[in-house]
Amino acid sequence: MAEMTLEQLTGLLRECAGEEEGVDLDGDVLDRSFTNLGYDSLAMLQVIGRIEQDYGLTLPDEVVAEATTPRQFLARMNDGLSEVARPA
Amino acid sequence: MSSTASPLFTGIGVTAPNGLGTEAWWRATLAGEHGIRPVSRFDATGYPATLAGEVPDYEPERHIPSRLLPQTDHMTRLALTAAEEALSDANVDPDGLPEYAAGVVTAASAGGFEFGQRELQALWSKGGQFVSAYQSFAWFYAVNAGQISIRHGLRGPSGVLVTEQAGGLDVVAQARRQLRKGSALMVTGGVDGSLCPWGWTGHLAGGRMSTVAEPERAYLPFAGDARGHVAGEGGAILILEDAAAARARGARTYGALAGYAATFDPAPGTDAEPGLRRAVELALDDAGLAAGDIDVVFADGAGIRDLDRQEADALARVFGPRGVPVTVPKTMTGRLLAGGAALDLAAALLSVHEGLIPPTVHVTSPADDCPVDLVTAVRRGPVRHALVLARGHGGFNAAAVVTAVPDS
Structure with a gap:
């Protein structure tokens, strides 16, 4: 499966949980924390639920807990995707 | 330290079926313009009741921050809109107050049902993983108080009261309790x-609910051909302040909460008198007023013959038959559940503030067994004290007295 891009992630954040006033998700957000971008744990839960539906996978809890920035999230997410794609 | 004087109402925010925003609603209310129409929010054509009072021209994106849109039911958005207007109207910046000095207490009945229905449908048709994480609170009774508190940083004592229509009055008494504390x-x-x-x-x-399909004939409180009520959405958010604190910051005031009481009806099937008269008398006592001091009553106006007779009887016992002007502006909005009495309080405050009694529409004359002096066209004149009544399904009665306050 194709890797998830930053644009896809910010698109889902915007769609599932909105965009905090004063935050520009199209700006340089790769290394800002989700908290700093205005997303609490419930917002992340909402986004992750949506990603699991769209990509047909289950993200382990630690991925979510440990990935505090979009860069970290995408790295773990795309690792997971390549594992899913690898033949058994 | 709180003052012992009656607390003051210093801000009003309204979302009503006959007007979005206090100014639009009050203008429509004085003009007798109603907002009862065929339901548009869903297809109601297959149901026995097909009319509702819907808030017009409401575009959520214009009123609600993007972050709050995915997590709020329609009625919570309306509440947030009214709260923002009320705080702005009161010209108060909650950030300037001590951290726990300001709280939120709102009335509710069902919570966010439209949001909840959508998520329950997702649950049974697609599965649990398709249910919004925000369903955890978006459906909840206390959600409006919580969202208002979070958005405006109001960290003082907060809560929710669920007493159906009576809730709109019961909450201001709870707010008064917190101010006294x-x-x-x-x-x-x-x-x-x-x-x-x-x-x-x-x-x-x-x-x-009325099953009459003509908006002008569906909800007729105190009329001989009353057939039930029309349901609606909306209500009012009010700012209630400790009198000394309000005066100290030079706040403009609409009126004071002079008195309040709540009673419960006797158990169904007993012949005892309903609790409404007692609520009126206790509220007058609490305000230190006599029946003759009241210049207008904003009635509950159930639109059910038995309940209308009970209310007319309670009023006749306290004020004498046709002894006080009575109005039911909710004939223009339908009954708004927990929002209805709060909107009546807003109308009562503007009534004492401006010396105008808004009309009851669609009812030409009350039934012979409802001896009330029903106001069917705007009346002008000093309104010193207004009494607001609300009865909630299940036996709740509440009465509140608001009093004109001279501009200081």
């Missing part, structure tokens, strides 16, 4: 609504 400012009132198939089914099961 030391809070400086309370955001209170109620905005409610559940205009979706799930909510509608609940309203119909209550057995009090």
